[in-house]
Amino acid sequence: MKVMAINGSPRKGWNTDMLLKNVLEGAASSGAETEMVYLYDLTFRGCVSCMACKLKKNTKLGRCVLKDELTPVLERAHEADVIVLASPIYFSEVTGEMRSFVERFLFQYLNYNDTSKPLSPAKRIAWVFTMNCPEAMFDSLGYHALFKQYEGWMKLFFGNCETLLSTDTMQVKDYSQYHLGMWDSDAKRRRHETIFPQDCKKAFELGAKMAKP
Ligand SMILES: Cc1cc2nc3c(=O)[nH]c(=O)nc-3n(C[C@H](O)[C@H](O)[C@H](O)COP(=O)(O)O)c2cc1C
Numbered sequence: 757m758k759v760m761a762i763n764g765s766p767r768k769g770w771n772t773d774m775l776l777k778n779v780l781e782g783a784a785s786s787g788a789e790t791e792m793v794y795l796y797d798l799t800f801r802g803c804v805s806c807m808a809c810k811l812k813k814n815t816k817l818g819r820c821v822l823k824d825e826l827t828p829v830l831e832r833a834h835e836a837d838v839i840v841l842a843s844p845i846y847f848s849e850v851t852g853e854m855r856s857f858v859e860r861f862l863f864q865y866l867n868y869n870d871t872s873k874p875l876s877p878a879k880r881i882a883w884v885f886t887m888n889c890p891e892a893m894f895d896s897l898g899y900h901a902l903f904k905q906y907e908g909w910m911k912l913f914f915g916n917c918e919t920l921l922s923t924d925t926m927q928v929k930d931y932s933q934y935h936l937g938m939w940d941s942d943a944k945r946r947r948h949e950t951i952f953p954q955d956c957k958k959a960f961e962l963g964a965k966m967a968k969p
Contacts, residue, residue: 757889759783759790759967760836762829762844764854766796771886771925771952775959776842779884782840782963795853800826809864815921818875820864830860832924834877838966842884848855850885850906858909865913874913880966881910882918888939890924903918920962922955935966 761780763883765772801824808814808821820830825925833839841858843850850858863877883906887899894900903919910917928934931941 757786757788757967757969758781758836759788759838759839759840760833760965761790761792762791762839762841762854762857763794763796764841766853766885767844771883771922772842772844774956775884775886775922776840778956778959779840779882779966780840782960783908783967784963785960786946786964786967787810788838788963788967793945795851795857797883798815798825798829800824800856800860804860808940810868812847817862817909818867820860822860826857826860830864833861836879837885838847838880839880840882840884840963842886845885845887845889845899845902848899848902856961860908862907862909870962873913876913879914880916881914882920882966883904883907883910883930884920884922884962886925886927888924888927891921918954918962920954920958927954 761776761782763773763776767773773880774790780792783790800821804822806821809818810820841854843854849855851926866872867874883903885903889897889899903921907917907919924947928936931944
């Protein structure tokens with residue numbers, strides 16, 4: 757069982773990275789072979805709409821033909837049994853790098869003859885999202901719809917998708933050093949010490965579950 761984590765955060769060792777590492781540790785505890793891909797370490801573009809993946813004469817139908825540092829990642833993702841994508845929320849979206857990854861990963865599999873029959877191979881998929889926003893603000897910011905949409909895209913292509921949310925995260929270690937006055941630094945620290953470890957445990961359990969044969 758091959759489990760691949762796609763990390764859409766630029767910050768190694770922070771919230772998204774810690775959660776994904778727990779996912780992979782959980783997967784390894786179920787006997788899986790694991791890999792972490794840091795999108796911000798790669799030079800790549802989103803889909804350029806060349807349409808070559810839909811060309812009738814194309815012998816590699818349904819595979820992205822663009823050549824850059826994402827190309828080998830897409831090859832390995834094609835073979836993986838489980839893919840866990842993780843991103844911080846930036847301006848109510850996934851990060852730019854994650855968005856570019858999703859475009860390249862999914863568009864190659866889109867079947868414009870019949871969208872109910874995508875060209876994607878079978879795999880298990882999960883999303884992990886981290887954000888400053890507390891859950892109480894989801895309705896006013898439309899975040900339920902945002903996460904449902906990203907889960908929906910994966911369900912369309914792979915027929916399954918789980919989502920783990922880590923909310924109200926700690927953005928910096930010492931809030932007193934920054935102009936971040938809207939946040940209660942003590943509340944952030946307390947949440948990081950009490951709730952975030954629970955999120956990490958859920959991430960471990962998610963990885964363990966997804967990697968079970
Ligand atoms: C450019 C930028 C935009 C952000 N926009 C949002 C946002 O719209 N909603 C939100 O809840 N958090 C937002 N955040 C906060 C991050 O999503 C949050 O701190 C996240 O947990 C960071 O993940 P990391 O620790 O893995 O980098 C933003 C952060 C940055 C740097």
